[in-house]
Amino acid sequence: SQQGEEDPQALSIQEGENATMNCSYKTSINNLQWYRQNSGRGLVHLILIRSNEREKHSGRLRVTLDTSKKSSSLLITASRAADTASYFCATVRSGNTGKLIFGQGTTLQVKP
Amino acid sequence: GAGVSQSPSNKVTEKGKDVELRCDPISGHTALYWYRQSLGQGLEFLIYFQGNSAPDKSGLPSDRFSAERTGGSVSTLTIQRTQQEDSAVYLCASRFTSGRGTDTQYFGPGTRLTVL
Numbered sequence: 417s418q419q420g421e422e423d424p425q426a427l428s429i430q431e432g433e434n435a436t437m438n439c440s441y442k443t444s445i446n447n448l449q450w451y452r453q454n455s456g457r458g459l460v461h462l463i464l465i466r467s468n469e470r471e472k473h474s475g476r477l478r479v480t481l482d483t484s485k486k487s488s489s490l491l492i493t494a495s496r497a498a499d500t501a502s503y504f505c506a507t508v509r510s511g512n513t514g515k516l517i518f519g520q521g522t523t524l525q526v527k528p
Numbered sequence: 529g530a531g532v533s534q535s536p537s538n539k540v541t542e543k544g545k546d547v548e549l550r551c552d553p554i555s556g557h558t559a560l561y562w563y564r565q566s567l568g569q570g571l572e573f574l575i576y577f578q579g580n581s582a583p584d585k586s587g588l589p590s591d592r593f594s595a596e597r598t599g600g601s602v603s604t605l606t607i608q609r610t611q612q613e614d615s616a617v618y619l620c621a622s623r624f625t626s627g628r629g630t631d632t633q634y635f636g637p638g639t640r641l642t643v644l
Contacts (some may be wrong), residue, residue: 451635514559514625515576518563
């Protein structure tokens with residue numbers, strides 16, 4: 417069973433624009449991670465934010481976490497056509513084995 | 529190899545047949561996970577191995593599913609008497625469990641299973 421919801425389910429933007437994806441989850445967590453998937457195959461880890469962190473940056477990526485609202489957002493700035501992919505948030509619960517509980521994903525299309 | 533590898537990349541089988549899917553984790557990664565991605569259910573956790581500990585099988589959908597990890601390295605996921613609803617992409621991931629950066633899981637390319 418999935419932990420949370422992501423919105424939007426699909427997002428289409430022009431190159432150069434920013435893309436924002438949101439993720440909500442249901443239980444207390446140890447950390448939240450964002451993954452990218454191309455063509456329905458392997459997942460690539462993008463960024464991890466721990467429950468005691470509020471914001472994190474990595475290159476053109478910015479992730480926020482609001483544990484009071486049980487939500488996170490992923491911002492991709494200055495998007496490129498190569499950013500076209502599906503993006504998933506995944507949570508790791510406190511005291512867990514590290515197994516990931518995934519959201520439903522957002523499909524991002526960046527038009528050149 | 530540098531990453532997690534899985535074989536076969538695609539598998540087509542007939543309903544009722546057994547299938548075996550293989551995962552080679554990154555060398556030195558003691559934790560190994562299997563996930564399944566299907567249209568109806570999204571990405572789901574199946575099973576977790578950590579060293580010599582008993583695996584966490586809480587995500588296996590039925591007793592037709594089993595997995596083993598030999599020698600703390602290679603893992604095989606077996607599905608017996610396959611059903612059409614087993615059609616999905618099966619993803620394997622591994623991670624370090626000590627030191628910095630231990631929360632990141634590294635995924636293989638997946639095995640796409642189609643049950644006719």
